[in-house]
Amino acid sequence: MKLTKKQAQEKINDFFEDIDNKTSEQVKKIKRLAMHYKIKLQDKRKKFCKFCYSTRLKVRKITKNKKTVECEECKRLMRWKI
Numbered sequence: 001m002k003l004t005k006k007q008a009q010e011k012i013n014d015f016f017e018d019i020d021n022k023t024s025e026q027v028k029k030i031k032r033l034a035m036h037y038k039i040k041l042q043d044k045r046k047k048f049c050k051f052c053y054s055t056r057l058k059v060r061k062i063t064k065n066k067k068t069v070e071c072e073e074c075k076r077l078m079r080w081k082i
């Protein structure tokens, strides 16, 4: 199925609305779709683990300008600027 870039963007937005109910397999797929259509995920990238694509993230620490999040699947840490 061919999507226009706008349709792909909508699909991605819908997906992230309900991100908590998605599996890492589905996240991987949607990321591939975004890349295919050259759509930037921006803040949506922070909704899943960049290593294993799990959506089970736990905030560990928040400082003035950084947030540390731990993935409950692979236990790796990610740091984001806020």
Ligand SMILES: [Zn+2]
Binding pocket: 049, 050, 051, 052, 053, 054, 071, 072, 073, 074, 075, 076
């Ligand atoms: Zn992970």
